[in-house]
Amino acid sequence: LRYARIQGAKGFHNKLPSAIVTLNATEGSPVYTAGKELVQGLDGIFGKQVKHLDGSSRQKQPATVAIVATVNAYVDANPAAAKRIPQLADDGFYLDVSNGNVLILGQNERGALYGAFHYLNLLAQGKVSNYKITSNPDAPIRWVNQWDNMQDGGTHGSVERGYGGKSIFFWDGKVRDDLTRVRLYARLLASIGINAVVVNNVNADPNLLKPENMDGLARIANEMRPYGVQLGLALNFASPQTLGGLDTFDPFEQKVVDWWQNIADELYKRIPDMAGYLVKANSEGQPGPMTYNRTLADGANMFARTVKKYGGVVLFRAFVYNHQTLNQDKDWKADRANAAVQYFDGLDEKFEDNVVIQIKYGPIDFQVREPVSPLFSHLRKTATAIELQITQEYLGQQAHLVYLAPMWKEILDFDFRVDGKRSVVTDILNGKRFNRKLGGYAGVANVGTNTTWLGSHLAMSNLYAFGKLAWNPSQTPVSILQEWIKLTFSDDPKVLDVITKMSMASWPAYENYSGNLGIQTLTDILNGHYGPNPASQDGNPWGQWTRADADSIGMDRTVWNGTGFAGQYPPEVAAKYEKPETTPDNLLLWFHHVPYTYRLKSGKTVIQHFYDAHYEGSATAQTFPKLWESLKGRRGIDQERYEHVLFRLVYQAGHSLVWRDSINNFYFNKSGIPDAKGRVGNY
């Protein structure tokens, strides 16, 4: 989006349009925005100044033009063209680039803007002509979630698990006066195909629904509308009581339903195109329908009915568990991982058709490796969306480079083998496998006021990759990454090579030094989820247990002897996870409790694998600063970004040693088993 000048820019001028023509575009509409972006982009990337003309104007048009329109507007003006325009899905686009003449058509206005951004994306990579592209999103829900608070302990808007500064939306308990960055954020999101933002924390503040705050939300929506990004809101289930003054928030009470209907009416009066709601209920102390012995479906449906007539949807989270009643210390078979399926089983037929169940990728909580949540294979009548975390809560909080697309890709490609048939996650999300209309992707982004958005320049590859995968999950993590490198830095081969190498090595390295074999990220889970603290996993109500003792380690989640979690998968997959021999090594300790001396498929014992992996992972992190230093002065690597990134990589290299030694010593002390290579415990 910097539209940085490319090499040999002048040489391309005669292959570029000389004017931009938008059809039926009122100022502030996404088609109009597309026109503005094209003018800005051609100037930035090539130094070519072009005019933005209105299709209905009588001004003489130059020989080569870029026409931007919806399919309908274009066909109205050129009926004969109808035959050669391919069928598009919602938000899809068609690009026809032939020397200087460019046609950018969207199925809707937003699609036209996506087409323009795609054209600019290719231009910035030096791909000027000639091609035809038809592109449709894989799924309709492509949302980001922001966990922004209206205020924190003080008066400022903080972001829960945000590592890039304060909230861009809220300040001092209200919507900010200056929303300049909100507009920039919408631009950024539109450029990667995201169509909605839930602007407030899932641990929601009921005050957001006060009339003056609804007015503020309308201002946010106004800033984002030119980019086709819709507003979503997280709700607090108890609001009718805590904000509305009712004596109940039971979803079966008519006065509660009326209260919520009034809220929906008031919101849609101000924001007619509001996307809908996100609801966290009965989880981690949050109120919900179960407070009144109603089901989760009863709760979700109450909201769904209030927004249905407006075309709104309800993303209802499956992250439901009760940390107060979890009994893992007394009960070998108790398991937080079982909760989601247990709560949702039996409800599949019960949801309104504008409810989407939003499911975290794994059954626990954004760990460095988890098996895919089995709930995706249980909900067959209900639409589902996958929740991924762009902000690196357990994954180094943007102080560590961890490129997440390879992890997401493994999850998205996972095959549940439902009824013995191919049932990959992406086909469940896009509705093909179980024949549903809604569904898709939610990414917890948590950008903030920091000029880098996420707190680290390199972390932005994760936001980029999230948008690109939500649009087209068949793309590879490397190709997405390289596109991002070219656009963000430059296409200098050395720059491409080095950032690719570091990024692709980063998730395996982090897994190696922070918690491997499926034991989860061994962070301090009681304080801030950062840095090593394996002792903090067990013995508390949060349920992220390892059950490590002097002889053995791992959660026994088998059906025959453990918590039964493995049995939540369809039979073929369940059978694989039931036995240590058929469970992939990287999930061994997720599913099985084994002696430290258990031999992996590699022939190594569990404990020796731990020792080696922590050494290998941190050794990889040691290479990052040197690699980055080799880019000093290269094209696109300006001094400011160079230093910002280097500072973090040096820190990561050091911190990976802290990780390595704390974890290795911890398990050496527990097991008393020496490292075969003599490195651990010799101080």
Ligand code: GCU
């Ligand atoms: C994690 C995270 C919380 C968050 C919760 C959720 O537990 O640490 O900050 O509220 O997930 O996703 O609801």
